[in-house]
Amino acid sequence: MNLLTSYDRTRPRIAAVGMFDGVHAGHRHLLDVLCQAGDEMGLSPTVITFRNHPRKVVNPGSRVEMLSTLDDRLEMLSHAGIADCVVMDFNDGLRSMSARDFIVMLRDGYSVKAMVKGFNNRFGHERNLDMDDYIRIGREEGVEIICADEYRSVATPSVSSSTVRKLLHEHEVGKVAELLGRPYSIRGRVIHGKKLGRQLGFPTANIEPIGDSILVPGNGVYAAFATLSDGSRHRAILNIGHRPTVDGCDSPVNIEVHIIDYDGDLYGTEMRIEFMAFLRKEMRFSGLDELKAQLARDVEAANALLL
Numbered sequence: 001m002n003l004l005t006s007y008d009r010t011r012p013r014i015a016a017v018g019m020f021d022g023v024h025a026g027h028r029h030l031l032d033v034l035c036q037a038g039d040e041m042g043l044s045p046t047v048i049t050f051r052n053h054p055r056k057v058v059n060p061g062s063r064v065e066m067l068s069t070l071d072d073r074l075e076m077l078s079h080a081g082i083a084d085c086v087v088m089d090f091n092d093g094l095r096s097m098s099a100r101d102f103i104v105m106l107r108d109g110y111s112v113k114a115m116v117k118g119f120n121n122r123f124g125h126e127r128n129l130d131m132d133d134y135i136r137i138g139r140e141e142g143v144e145i146i147c148a149d150e151y152r153s154v155a156t157p158s159v160s161s162s163t164v165r166k167l168l169h170e171h172e173v174g175k176v177a178e179l180l181g182r183p184y185s186i187r188g189r190v191i192h193g194k195k196l197g198r199q200l201g202f203p204t205a206n207i208e209p210i211g212d213s214i215l216v217p218g219n220g221v222y223a224a225f226a227t228l229s230d231g232s233r234h235r236a237i238l239n240i241g242h243r244p245t246v247d248g249c250d251s252p253v254n255i256e257v258h259i260i261d262y263d264g265d266l267y268g269t270e271m272r273i274e275f276m277a278f279l280r281k282e283m284r285f286s287g288l289d290e291l292k293a294q295l296a297r298d299v300e301a302a303n304a305l306l307l
């Protein structure tokens, strides 16, 4: 996929606009419609997306937890068949544009001949435009507007990034995998911890998440896959929490991964962690032996789940 910073101005395009955070099944449905329409019309499927979340600009105090970094989003969009991507900074200028000005900007700036609009997708500062308005404005400006219907399946009646965020806070990583079409994952860098893990017989790589405001699932213990910087993928158990047995309850949240049947120096490296199943809540043990015994049971549980 090409990032359209300098681009072929003459290449005719069909575009979809949106944040596409997490590139979930609903997004991919829209992208399928985009690619198919592009095929039929001889237009290059192009996504117009934003570096920063529009909600943060519209509502500056709000904190939006992201399901994907920009790099991950672009990679997933490319896998979904998108030829080119335009990444815009969502700023006050863009925010104050009318739908007509936005369509004209895409037409004149990027040779956009047609657009695919999701059933609930809106652009432009107007609050009250309906699908017919977009189609009419598009027609008046020489841009065909195609409406994509809502993605629905029996297993996942309604798919949205906010539903995925809520489920992740509720430890529902299995349901999330259905909505995303893949397990939820984050990337992180291995930092130094208290060096207690190795003494326990369970070395744990302490993870600092990579990505601005990336969502960390609800506290607790998970079965996971860890993909290391050399590309190898390992079974793992993972804790997100305050470690009440070794730290105070008000200590900051730690993310720690014990990779099963692995020995090696990981400090400073990056890994991707896929959340496969929720195992249990974090507990306060009366001593390190009890914690050790529980970790051994966690490994057993993870081994049974991660086939």
Ligand SMILES: Cc1cc2nc3c(=O)[nH]c(=O)nc-3n(C[C@H](O)[C@H](O)[C@H](O)COP(=O)(O)O)c2cc1C
Pocket: 193, 194, 195, 196, 197, 198, 203, 204, 205, 206, 221, 222, 237, 238, 239, 242, 243, 244, 245, 246, 256, 257, 258, 281, 282, 283, 284, 285, 291, 295, 298
């Ligand atoms: C899978 C897993 C589960 C854990 N569960 C708990 C827990 O229930 N309670 C707790 O206090 N600490 C828990 N821990 C955190 C350990 O106390 C911590 O990893 C250990 O003290 C090593 O810390 P260090 O990496 O800073 O050396 C867990 C760690 C892992 C990897």
Ligand SMILES: Nc1ncnc2c1ncn2[C@@H]1O[C@H](COP(=O)(O)OP(=O)(O)O)[C@@H](O)[C@H]1O
Pocket: 190, 191, 192, 193, 194, 195, 196, 197, 198, 199, 202, 203, 204, 205, 206, 257, 258, 259, 260, 261, 262, 263, 264, 265, 266, 267
């Ligand atoms: N199986 C393993 N899982 C996780 N980390 C491992 C493993 N084997 C070795 N390591 C290394 O050991 C470190 C964790 O050991 P630990 O004693 O818990 O130290 P720290 O408190 O600094 O995390 C990891 O950062 C990694 O470099």
